[in-house]
Amino acid sequence: MMSPPSKSSPIPGAQGSEAVRLGRPPTIDDVAALAGVGRATVSRALNDQAHVSERMRDRVMRAVEALDYRVNPQARNLATRTSKTLTLINCNSRDAPPNSHYFAAIELGALRAAAAAGFELQTLILHIEDEDRDDRLLELFTSGRAAGLILSPPLSADAALARRLIAQGCPVVCISPSEEARTLLPSVSFDEEAAGYEITRHVIAAGHRRFGYMLGIEAHPAAERRHTGFLRALAEAGIGMDTVTALRGDFSFKSGVELAEALLDRPDRPTAIVCANDDMAVGTMFAAQRMGLALPRDLTVVGFDDAPVTGYIWPPLTTIHQPIGQMATRAVERLVETLLRGHGTETPSFDSVAHHLVLRDSVAPPRE
Known part of the structure; x- marks a missing residue:
């Protein structure tokens, strides 16, 4: 068991509320900087591993308290290699045939990017009509079965779902989101x-x-x-x-x-x-x-x-x-960047990829 931090011996140089000073959620690097130790030492102390002295563990825990740092379970999984699985979510109507080209292109682009980054990719197909759809998505993250999610349309348009995922600290990137969802989560699309x-x-x-x-x-x-x-x-x-x-x-x-x-x-x-x-x-x-x-x-x-x-x-x-495959590739790259930084949701930002007109033979002047 980890010893509780001593409140009577504050870290030298730490004055006032460090969490307020940062103006953003603190990271493990912030803890390391405040404690004056290396990132690996912070990780070992938080995971109650050996080779960390009681004095150093106490120093780390006082930095954790000063910053009000919360351990991200997904970041811990990544560090211990217990979960390096990303989940791509496809969703359509139960009665409608799937858009096979669209889904296949997204999956291939995402799979290649995940493999290049050393992650696994799983695909989950949901139906618009499923009442437990959103709960199943949240359970993927909270159970540790997915380190992060990639949402494709129409789920990427669901602002209410986006807010639920943000509240859980779930790392998510959207492909072709709605305008509202785009203001909530990082996303990739084209014009x-x-x-x-x-x-x-x-x-x-x-x-x-x-x-x-x-x-x-x-x-x-x-x-x-x-x-x-x-x-x-x-x-x-x-x-x-x-x-x-x-x-x-x-x-x-x-x-x-x-x-x-x-x-x-x-x-x-x-x-x-x-x-x-x-x-x-x-x-x-x-x-x-x-x-x-x-x-x-x-x-x-x-x-x-x-x-x-x-x-x-x-x-x-x-x-x-x-550019379906390019959007999926960039979405996975964005998600991996977020996970490796060690915190869940990030400030919403938008990546745009290029489209182009393909001229073939199905257009001609009207006959009349």
Whole structure:
């Protein structure tokens, strides 16, 4: 057992409240500096290990008390190598097919970064409808089974969940968060609105003035920002909303087929359909060709993601290259940086990675 610190012999030079002076949560390095010992000595004293004299242990514990330092269980696990596992959380609706390209690209990017840093990566798939979803996430951390979490959409948009994780001191990094979650936790994304604007400008430049738009699920703010960029491009071109029919899908190929049939079975059918992801765009192309339309002569279609299939279908799909793997890699790097610093949540900051427009053959001037 560790001896309690002696309050009658304060550390020389330590005056007033050291915790207040720091203005941030103290770290093990702060304890070492105040105690005038090495970091390793502090670690041995806190873990009640041998080879630490009672005098030195007492000095460390008085520094701990002066700083009001709280040992981070995850940092201790890292130091003793009992937990070097990061958990990537994917979440979708129970009834919706998964976006296989998106999930696979995130997992591969995260796995490579974790391995390079000497960590293991596990993946947990949750469903939006699960009532115990948030509790299961918290239990991963509090039980010591995960040193930190990477949240992908739509969980990365959940500000209430972010606050619960912060309250527990859980290290978390978000991929493509909502605006509110971005102010709470460190995050990585790209400019979704600019990307939606850019691809819509390309379609407008081809001469299109009558549009269909396929939205993603409502719980996906990043996809909503793509739609905002689409609307901004139309407004700048002086194209009224009466020329646009927007329908909501779930990012799946099936919903792309169903929504395309609804859009194209209209007397004023659109000459161009802009889709919030590639799976719905490929479903749109399938439905259009099944209805006897020639692409891109009779219908322009564009997507979002740059999934591998988009370069091999006919016509090859014009889309936005979303840097999914790069975002996951950077998210893991941010999380590892936080863990190695020895404290849980960090000041929110935002990393942006670059996207680009991929020009292929699915865009042509309208036939009429």
